[in-house]
Amino acid sequence: MRPFQIGDRVKVGPTIGDVVEKNLLVTRIRTIKNVDITIPNSNILSSHIMNYSAVADSQGLILNPRITIGYEVNWRQVHQLMKDAAARTEGLMKDSKPFIFQTDLGNSYVEYELNVYTHLANKFDDIYSDLRKNLQDCFNEAKVEIMSPTYHSLRDGNEIHIPPEYKS
Helix, strand or coil, rough: CCCCCCEEEEEEEEEEEEEECCCCCCEEEECCCCCCEEEEEHHCCCCECCCCCCCCCCCCEEECCCCECCCCCCCCHHHHHHHHHHCCCCCCCCCCCCCCEEEECCCCCCCCEEEEECCHHHHHHHHHHHHHHHHHHHHHHHCCCCCCCCCCCCCCCCCCCCCCCCCC
8 A cells, every 4th residue: 555654744543653664564653752653554454544744745734723713803813913923933835825714603702724834744743833832922912812722701801811921
């Protein structure tokens, strides 16, 4: 079948990591925590395999973090802030424009999905983390409250809940 090569970032069952060895009986995958997991090839043959590296070099791997924002914030502002966060993030393809989907209209929020491209499939965890940091910074700087996870609180609506250093 040859669904992956040594060096590819893959997901086999619940395991995500880089393929470091393939032989007749087993495949060894190294996770981002430097844990080597040995998977019998019989398990691989009976599992779904996701290969994040397969087209990352040619077409790019799409990363798609989601956030939820309250209805009081104009969706156009949300889209711009998400694009600003993408522009700050290293490792994303600059020649492929980010695109945004509004994936849910919840009871108290709108769910937005930012889609960005990277050629660096083996670094997607790091890029996701940096992208999420930049999303937090961009929204806090604009004084826009991120609503996820949803929490319940008795509030009078006069104060937004962002870190104090962004409130000035």
